[in-house]
Amino acid sequence: MSEVCETTGGFNDRNLPYHVPETTPEVLDDDQKEALYDRIAKLLKEKDAALVAHYYVDADLQILAERTGGYVSDSLDMARFGNESDASTLVVAGVRFMGETAKILNPEKTILMPDLDANCSLDLGCEAEAFGKFCDEHSDRTVVVYANTSAAVKARADWMVTSGSAVDVIKHLHDKGEKILWAPDKYLGDYVQQQTGVDMLIWDGSCIVHESFKGTELEAMKKARPESKILVHPESPPSVIALADFVGSTTGLINYAKESDAKEFIVATDRGIFHKMQQAAPGKVFLEAPTAGNSATCQSCSHCPWMAMNSLTKLAECLEEGTNEVFVEDDIREKAVKSITRLLDFSKAQGHVIYGANDA
Ligand code: 13P
Numbered sequence: 001m002s003e004v005c006e007t008t009g010g011f012n013d014r015n016l017p018y019h020v021p022e023t024t025p026e027v028l029d030d031d032q033k034e035a036l037y038d039r040i041a042k043l044l045k046e047k048d049a050a051l052v053a054h055y056y057v058d059a060d061l062q063i064l065a066e067r068t069g070g071y072v073s074d075s076l077d078m079a080r081f082g083n084e085s086d087a088s089t090l091v092v093a094g095v096r097f098m099g100e101t102a103k104i105l106n107p108e109k110t111i112l113m114p115d116l117d118a119n120c121s122l123d124l125g126c127e128a129e130a131f132g133k134f135c136d137e138h139s140d141r142t143v144v145v146y147a148n149t150s151a152a153v154k155a156r157a158d159w160m161v162t163s164g165s166a167v168d169v170i171k172h173l174h175d176k177g178e179k180i181l182w183a184p185d186k187y188l189g190d191y192v193q194q195q196t197g198v199d200m201l202i203w204d205g206s207c208i209v210h211e212s213f214k215g216t217e218l219e220a221m222k223k224a225r226p227e228s229k230i231l232v233h234p235e236s237p238p239s240v241i242a243l244a245d246f247v248g249s250t251t252g253l254i255n256y257a258k259e260s261d262a263k264e265f266i267v268a269t270d271r272g273i274f275h276k277m278q279q280a281a282p283g284k285v286f287l288e289a290p291t292a293g294n295s296a297t298c299q300s301c302s303h304c305p306w307m308a309m310n311s312l313t314k315l316a317e318c319l320e321e322g323t324n325e326v327f328v329e330d331d332i333r334e335k336a337v338k339s340i341t342r343l344l345d346f347s348k349a350q351g352h353v354i355y356g357a358n359d360a
C-alpha cells in the first residue's frame with residue numbers, strides 16, 4: 001500500500017521542464033477552521049459569489065462549497081454550474097485551466113482563484129506556441145485537446161474533450177473520415193486509441209500524479225485483496241489501466257463506487273476524491289493505489305501539488321481583496337469557446353451525460 005506523505009514533493013527529481021511546487025497543507029485547529037468558514041461564508045454573500053470546487057481539493061474546501069450553496073464536481077461540470085449560477089462572481093478552487101474555462105464560458109462574470117499559480121503538468125507541458133507549430137506541421141489532422149490545457153491551446157483546437165467524452169468524440173470524427181492530432185496526455189491518448197483503433201498522432205504530455213501509479217505494485221496489492229475492485233483514471237499508465245475493473249473520469253469513478261456491489265476499492269486517481277467517494281458510498285473502503293514500492297523512482301505521491309495550493313486562508317484573502325482574478329484575452333476566448341461548445345453540443349445531441357450527476 002502507498003505511504004501517505006502530506007507534503008507533495010519529489011516531482012522535481014524527474015528533470016521536468018517546469019518547476020513543481022512542494023506544497024504543505026494548511027494546518028488549522030477546529031476553532032480556526034470554523035472562524036474561516038464563517039468569514040468566507042459572509043464574504044461570499046457580501047460579494048454575490050459562489051464557491052465551485054474540484055473533487056481533488058482539500059476536503060475542507062469541498063465541505064465549505066456545499067455548505068454555502070456552491071458546488072463540488074469535475075472540471076466541466078464546475079463550468080456548467082458556473083454558467084447556471086446567478087452569482088456574479090465565481091471562486092474556483094481547483095487549477096488554472098478550470099478558472100479559464102469558467103471565464104471562457106462566463107465572460108460577464110468575475111472569476112477568482114485562491115492561487116493563480118495552481119497549474120497542471122498537462123497544461124504546462126503543452127505550451128501554446130510549440131503546440132501551434134505541431135498543428136501547422138500536421139494540418140491535415142483534426143485537432144482534439146483535453147480539457148487540461150490553456151485557453152490559448154483550446155483556441156488552436158477544433159474540439160475540446162474530457163476523459164468521459166473522448167472515446168465517443170474520436171469515434172464520431174473517425175466515422176467522418178478524419179485523422180486526429182491529440183494533445184496533451186499521451187496515456188489518455190493511448191487509451192482512446194486502443195478503444196477506438198483510430199489514427200491518432202499524440203503529443204508527449206502526462207499528468208505527473210497519475211503517471212506515478214505503479215502497475216507491478218498494484219498487481220501485488222490486488223492479489224493481497226482479491227475482493228477489492230480497481231478504479232482507474234485514464235491519465236494513468238497502460239500497466240495500471242490494464243488492471244482496472246473500471247476506467248473513467250472523476251465523476252465516473254465516484255458513480256461506479258456508489259453503484260457497485262463491492263465493498264472495497266483501490267483507487268488510482270488523486271486522493272482528494274476520497275471525500276466525495278465516502279459521501280457517495282458510505283461504509284465502503286477506499287484505498288490509494290500504490291505510488292511507491294520497488295518500481296517507484298523517488299517519493300511519488302497521489303496528491304496533485306497544484307490542487308494542494310488551494311487553502312481556506314488564500315480563499316478568504318482573494319475574496320476579501322478581490323485579487324487573483326482570471327482574465328482571458330477576447331480573441332483567444334472567442335476561438336476557445338468554439339472548441340468547448342462543440343463538445344457541449346455533441347454530447348447534448350447524443351443524449352450523453354457529460355456532466356456529473358453529483359447527487360452524492
Ligand atoms: P476531471 O476533468 O475529471 O475533473 O479531471 C481533471 C483532472 O485534472 C484529472 O487529473
Ligand code: SF4
Binds near residue numbers: 095209270
Ligand atoms: Fe493536472 Fe494531474 Fe493535477 Fe489533474 S492531477 S490537475 S491532470 S497535474
